Amino acid sequence: LLFDLSVSQSSAARIDRLQRQAASGPDVICLGGGLPDPRFFPKRDLGDAFFRALHRPSDALQYGWPEGELELRDWVAARLRLMGADLDPEHVVITNGAQQAISLTTRALLSPGQTVGMMDESYPGAIEAFRSAGLQLVPWERSASAYYLMPAVGNPGGRRMAPDERAEILRRLEREGPLVIEDDAYAESTFVGRREMPLVVLAPERVIHVGTLSKVLCPGLRVGWIATRHPALARILAEKQQADLQAPSLTQRIVAEYLKGPRFDRHIARVRRGYERKAKALLQAVREALPEFRVTVPHGGFSLWLEHRGPHGLFDDLSLLRAAIRRGVSFDPGRTFRIRDSKQLALRLCYGSVPLDELERGAARLAEALEDVRGATSARLTLAPKGREAP
Amino acid sequence: LLFDLSVSQSSAARIDRLQRQAASGPDVICLGGGLPDPRFFPKRDLGDAFFRALHRPSDALQYGWPEGELELRDWVAARLRLMGADLDPEHVVITNGAQQAISLTTRALLSPGQTVGMMDESYPGAIEAFRSAGLQLVPWERSASAYYLMPAVGNPGGRRMAPDERAEILRRLEREGPLVIEDDAYAESTFVGRREMPLVVLAPERVIHVGTLSKVLCPGLRVGWIATRHPALARILAEKQQADLQAPSLTQRIVAEYLKGPRFDRHIARVRRGYERKAKALLQAVREALPEFRVTVPHGGFSLWLEHRGPHGLFDDLSLLRAAIRRGVSFDPGRTFRIRDSKQLALRLCYGSVPLDELERGAARLAEALEDVRGATSARLTLAPKGREAP
Numbered sequence: 148l149l150f151d152l153s154v155s156q157s158s159a160a161r162i163d164r165l166q167r168q169a170a171s172g173p174d175v176i177c178l179g180g181g182l183p184d185p186r187f188f189p190k191r192d193l194g195d196a197f198f199r200a201l202h203r204p205s206d207a208l209q210y211g212w213p214e215g216e217l218e219l220r221d222w223v224a225a226r227l228r229l230m231g232a233d234l235d236p237e238h239v240v241i242t243n244g245a246q247q248a249i250s251l252t253t254r255a256l257l258s259p260g261q262t263v264g265m266m267d268e269s270y271p272g273a274i275e276a277f278r279s280a281g282l283q284l285v286p287w288e289r290s291a292s293a294y295y296l297m298p299a300v301g302n303p304g305g306r307r308m309a310p311d312e313r314a315e316i317l318r319r320l321e322r323e324g325p326l327v328i329e330d331d332a333y334a335e336s337t338f339v340g341r342r343e344m345p346l347v348v349l350a351p352e353r354v355i356h357v358g359t360l361s362k363v364l365c366p367g368l369r370v371g372w373i374a375t376r377h378p379a380l381a382r383i384l385a386e387k388q389q390a391d392l393q394a395p396s397l398t399q400r401i402v403a404e405y406l407k408g409p410r411f412d413r414h415i416a417r418v419r420r421g422y423e424r425k426a427k428a429l430l431q432a433v434r435e436a437l438p439e440f441r442v443t444v445p446h447g448g449f450s451l452w453l454e455h456r457g458p459h460g461l462f463d464d465l466s467l468l469r470a471a472i473r474r475g476v477s478f479d480p481g482r483t484f485r486i487r488d489s490k491q492l493a494l495r496l497c498y499g500s501v502p503l504d505e506l507e508r509g510a511a512r513l514a515e516a517l518e519d520v521r522g523a524t525s526a527r528l529t530l531a532p533k534g535r536e537a538p
Numbered sequence: 539l540l541f542d543l544s545v546s547q548s549s550a551a552r553i554d555r556l557q558r559q560a561a562s563g564p565d566v567i568c569l570g571g572g573l574p575d576p577r578f579f580p581k582r583d584l585g586d587a588f589f590r591a592l593h594r595p596s597d598a599l600q601y602g603w604p605e606g607e608l609e610l611r612d613w614v615a616a617r618l619r620l621m622g623a624d625l626d627p628e629h630v631v632i633t634n635g636a637q638q639a640i641s642l643t644t645r646a647l648l649s650p651g652q653t654v655g656m657m658d659e660s661y662p663g664a665i666e667a668f669r670s671a672g673l674q675l676v677p678w679e680r681s682a683s684a685y686y687l688m689p690a691v692g693n694p695g696g697r698r699m700a701p702d703e704r705a706e707i708l709r710r711l712e713r714e715g716p717l718v719i720e721d722d723a724y725a726e727s728t729f730v731g732r733r734e735m736p737l738v739v740l741a742p743e744r745v746i747h748v749g750t751l752s753k754v755l756c757p758g759l760r761v762g763w764i765a766t767r768h769p770a771l772a773r774i775l776a777e778k779q780q781a782d783l784q785a786p787s788l789t790q791r792i793v794a795e796y797l798k799g800p801r802f803d804r805h806i807a808r809v810r811r812g813y814e815r816k817a818k819a820l821l822q823a824v825r826e827a828l829p830e831f832r833v834t835v836p837h838g839g840f841s842l843w844l845e846h847r848g849p850h851g852l853f854d855d856l857s858l859l860r861a862a863i864r865r866g867v868s869f870d871p872g873r874t875f876r877i878r879d880s881k882q883l884a885l886r887l888c889y890g891s892v893p894l895d896e897l898e899r900g901a902a903r904l905a906e907a908l909e910d911v912r913g914a915t916s917a918r919l920t921l922a923p924k925g926r927e928a929p
Binding site for chain 1: 558571573574576579581584585588589592593597598599600601602603633634635637638641663666667670752756757758759760780781782783784785786787788789791891
């Protein structure tokens with residue numbers, strides 16, 4: 148088989164090996180991986196917050212309750228109330244990042260054989276969690292038992308749900324009452340304009356809202372959450388307790404201390420500008436160096452989604468990734484984001500952690516790699532008949 | 539039904555409510571909950587470690603790999619090698635505490651309907667993880683597909699596996715090759731003498747070794763691990779990635795920095811002496827104030843296991859817990875630790891977080907609560923016939 152575009156275990160393992168190889172190469176520009184920019188992490192403020200957390204009588208080093216620290220749940224609920232949500236701290240469970248929020252919700256609320264409607268390209272961690280739970284992934288346009296959506300800022304590509312898509316989901320929420328998992332992981336990174344109301348504001352008892360500080364603060368703390376009035380929140384909490392008792396008291400207390408006062412919103416404003424500048428630079432570089440790809444214009448997040456204009460099927464994303472690493476650049480193969488097979492070559496390019504002045508060079512190296520693969524492919528196509536003639 | 543000794547969801551909810559009530563009562567001596575002593579947490583050293591972690595180039599605030607930080611896995615493997623285990627960092631996965639290690643192992647390696655052999659009383663988090671995975675819990679003396687054991691220091695009661703029990707498990711490992719989950723959560727808290735070799739030393743490919751720093755360092759970091767040469771470690775790692783991507787980089791880096799140098803072993807020596815002193819004080823207080831209970835002599839850990847000598851069935855552990863909280867003391871009801879129903883009243887008393895000089899008062903209050911319940915029960919038994927005579 149020349150092209151196996153489904154993400155089998157072995158292809159996942161190959162991708163993992165390649166990404167690790169790229170990450171350990173000192174001269175590789177990592178446009179893969181989806182990391183935020185460590186230059187934006189507020190080290191000093193988090194250091195101060197750590198010391199306040201350590202010396203408070205409520206012990207940051209002791210066990211806590213499975214639902215998480217009250218102050219932090221209070222902050223999450225208040226922030227969603229600012230956008231109109233009717234939520235209180237008792238509607239919030241703190242998780243180890245958004246991934247755990249998705250995984251706990253899946254275990255607590257979905258059963259094998261049910262359908263989950265999703266965008267054609269979506270977050271691989273959710274795709275894998277749903278698949279391994281025996282769920283059937285379908286394009287979100289079809290009616291489904293549940294939907295997994297990133298309405299504010301999508302991954303990959305940073306796309307916002309279009310007004311008509313949003314209206315359609317709201318119509319289904321009203322008429323069919325499905326479960327909706329609203330993954331707002333990147334919502335706070337929205338570049339411009341007012342963001343739309345989260346879906347949980349409109350249907351708090353049907354929407355499981357997922358949030359995290361991994362994208363705009365830092366991922367190393369693994370602080371995420373679920374916020375909902377869905378009656379099954381108690382089941383989700385029971386799953387959390389069984390999974391790992393609780394999120395770390397220390398990281399929760401650090402974040403709770405950090406979030407006091409106005410510095411978080413100032414920080415977010417800085418971070419948004421920083422990512423927007425990088426998004427524009429990479430977008431321009433891609434348009435110039437890789438004109439044969441269609442590229443999304445992101446509303447936020449860390450990444451662009453590139454789809455090859457065709458012809459399709461000459462080589463696949465893994466061949467290109469291998470060539471790219473040889474040229475000193477990496478990316479995320481499109482197949483990991485897809486809910487169904489496609490021969491259209493696609494890739495995710497992340498500008499998150501790459502310095503602004505390396506983005507253009509990254510795109511140029513990728514163009515070279517593309518030439519390498521194209522050259523090798525046409526050489527193979529040319530040579531193959533000759534090969535057959537040989538004894 | 540007067541006595542429902544199985545831990546149903548509703549009884550779990552009642553216990554949870556009572557424990558929260560006890561924890562929020564300012565004058566309640568909490569002999570329940572199983573917390574370590576916050577006076578033993580090395581705050582200053584952890585603060586230093588935090589600053590070293592924050593300012594190292596390997597970013598403690600960034601994403602990491604799902605298996606965890608290499609330095610920390612290196613430390614775990616080296617510590618087990620000191621006891622004779624043939625393990626390297628690639629045989630270690632860092633988890634969010636021991637609970638996640640148990641839960642991931644269950645999901646990766648066990649299937650509904652299989653049997654798990656356990657001690658009659660065991661860690662409730664493991665019991666619940668196994669039950670909700672559809673496993674059948676059987677006394678470890680019976681042959682089973684897998685075993686869950688705490689060979690060094692048991693929970694509840696801090697009991698060490700007896701030499702003949704150990705020999706029997708080793709015999710089965712050799713002849714039948716079952717999976718063994720070795721939960722060594724409390725092993726480092728062993729009070730006296732040399733500890734036995736962990737089972738993973740003897741059968742590294744059949745034993746999933748579970749460890750944590752929650753008991754002797756502090757639980758608020760949630761740093762635990764799995765160490766094994768079992769070929770399914772890759773499946774466990776895949777479960778970890780799907781569950782929450784990775785343990786927090788920050789807490790892992792803090793611990794890795796803290797563990798450099800000899801201070802951890804000095805710390806453990808201090809902590810062991812502290813808990814041993816409290817164990818002896820509570821043991822003596824229980825023997826004096828509550829002579830109608832049989833009590834285990836612990837080899838380590840934070841708790842005693844008390845079983846009533848009988849007659850059984852007059853009142854249950856929840857009635858006693860309610861009366862105890864009114865008297866200003868709490869404990870953990872025995873039912874949550876049992877793998878099968880029993881009418882024998884039992885309780886776990888934790889000396890972990892209670893100050894030394896409050897232990898005697900705690901036992902005295904428990905004795906008062908016992909009198910209250912006994913009085914109420916005999917009053918009810920005496921009054922009941924009269925009640926029936928009334929119109």
